[in-house]
Amino acid sequence: MDEGWDLLVVGLGPAGAAAAAVAARGGLRVLAIDRKARLGHPAFPNGGEPRIGWISARWLGGSPADVPGTFVDRVDFDRSLVEIAREAGAEISLQTEIVDLVPATHSARISRLATGEEREIRYRAMVAADGPHSAVAESLALRPLEVRQTTQYALPLSRPRRLVQVLFAPGHPDVHAWLQPNGDDRASLAVAHEAGTAADGQRLLDHLHLHLQLLGQVGQKVLQRFGGLMPVGGMRERLVAGNILFAGDAAGLAHPITGMGVPAAVASGEAAANACLAALAGRAPLADYEVAIRQRFGSALAEGASLRERIREDAGQPRRPEQGEWQVAAELPL
Ligand SMILES: Cc1cc2nc3c(=O)[nH]c(=O)nc-3n(C[C@H](O)[C@H](O)[C@H](O)COP(=O)(O)OP(=O)(O)OC[C@H]3O[C@@H](n4cnc5c(N)ncnc54)[C@H](O)[C@@H]3O)c2cc1C
Structure with missing residues (x-):
């Protein structure tokens, strides 16, 4: 059994990387894993063009109408967020996935895909940021997102x-x-x-x-x-299950019509990390995260879903x- 971690982050897209960075900066011992060997959004471009994504400022939570958003190179963007998390002190483990999750004991078995080496780790809280087909949600038998x-x-x-x-x-x-x-x-x-x-x-x-x-x-x-x-059905039924918080696409936060999800992924990853910092210091319950995310994104997602x-x-x-x-x-x- 590994010595314990304060926070286990599963998935290093924008949501997980933001969560890992904020939690590590706040002083938590963070282990962040992703099954991929190379990070960056999996869009498949034809040819040598940069993989451009459009980040809508409005979806980020309101901004002046004349600044609707910006272009980013998604590979650079996603990797930079992970570098910020690493520099803040998070341990980053790529080609690593969860094999087994035992929520009752706050433990998980993780596997290095390249070597097949497995180890059991303990965590005090977890951020599940593993995308729309969340393996964490599946192992908790939560209803899959549409x-x-x-x-x-x-x-x-x-x-x-x-x-x-x-x-x-x-x-x-x-x-x-x-x-x-x-x-x-x-x-x-x-x-x-x-x-x-x-x-x-x-x-x-x-x-x-x-x-x-x-x-x-x-x-x-x-x-x-x-x-x-x-994800096209809007927000997941519950964003907090015990000491596990869902963020980004794993929480169903992408817009149900346009799929725009990077700003909400980053915002929810940050909010999840802040909720963990407060809860582990005994200042506030993890459930506050669910209230804050529903307030911020609930009505826009519900409109999109309808x-x-x-x-x-x-x-x-x-x-x-x-x-x-x-x-x-x-x-x-x-
Ligand atoms: C084609 C396309 C274009 C898009 N364009 C835009 C755009 O222009 N603007 C915009 O705002 N949004 C866009 N989006 C949406 C945006 O990409 C997502 O909303 C955003 O990436 C969600 O971030 P995330 O961190 O929640 O999840 P993801 O970016 O999906 O990251 C999840 C990570 O979890 C890892 N993972 C999954 N399962 C496991 C496991 N079991 N163990 C370990 N790791 C695991 C994956 O490898 C992945 O790295 C687009 C989406 C698509 C599909």
């Missing part, structure tokens, strides 16, 4: 736009799409579809790309191709002859 696969292109934008256009395809209830401006001359076009239907996702994306080209909204050239999983439900109902109706193959469902602020 997720969708996304297939996306970065495209030239023909004219600047300020709103995110949300679309659906009549007859496809489990599909929605969005065109999101990323600056004045570039946008991402995304189709969210059921996992395991990649070919359908690609076909629908190509069809929508052509449709928007004909409307003069986007250019023909695909600048980048990427994709991945996103728009998705409305799209599901509308798209579930057979297409009427006068309808086009794509319909605009809403225009959302960035």
Whole structure:
């Protein structure tokens, strides 16, 4: 049995890295693990372009309207956060995953994937930041989050736009799409579809790309191709289970329509670490974390989830002859 840790962080995306950094800075002994060998968001670009992500300032919790957000290179961004955590004193262990979790004794068995070496560790609190398919949630038998696969292109934008256009395809209830401006001359076009239907996702994306080209909204050239999983059902039922706190996508904090989740991941990781600092010092219960996150993100997530439900109902109706193959469902602020 390993000597105990104050905080075990599972997952080193933006949520876990932020949690590890804040907790280590606050003086906790932090072990942070990730199953990946190389950190950075798993988008799959075509060619040598930087893997660009758009960070919406509004989603971060309100900002002046003329500063809607910024571009970041996700690989650099994610790795820099982990370096900040390491410099603050967190122990970072890559290619490491949880094999077994025993919440009653606050212990976990973790395995180094490269060597197969296993060790049992004890922790006083845990931040589960292991993404939308959270293994921690699964081992606690919590209800899984509803997720969708996304297939996306970065495209030239023909004219600047300020709103995110949300679309659906009549007859496809489990599909929605969005065109999101990323600056004045570039946008991402995304189709969210059921996992395991990649070919359908690609076909629908190509069809929508052509449709928007004909409307003069986007250019023909695909600048980048990427994709991945996103939670679409809104916030997890419970964010705190015993001494385990869920953060980021593992907590269902990405926007249910656009999948935008980096700002909420960082904010929730920081909040989870601060809650652990307060609870381990006996100043406040861990449950305060759940209240704070629901207050901050609850209504925006609930609105997104209800728009998705409305799209599901509308798209579930057979297409009427006068309808086009794509319909605009809403225009959302960035
Ligand atoms: C294609 C795509 C494009 C996106 N673009 C944007 C964008 O432009 N702007 C934006 O704000 N958001 C965007 N998002 C959403 C954003 O990427 C996520 O909301 C964000 O990464 C969530 O951070 P996280 O730390 O919660 O989870 P993640 O970034 O998913 O990190 C989870 C980490 O946990 C690790 N892990 C998982 N299971 C285990 C385990 N059992 N043991 C150990 N480690 C484990 C994983 O390896 C991973 O590193 C996009 C998402 C996708 C899929």
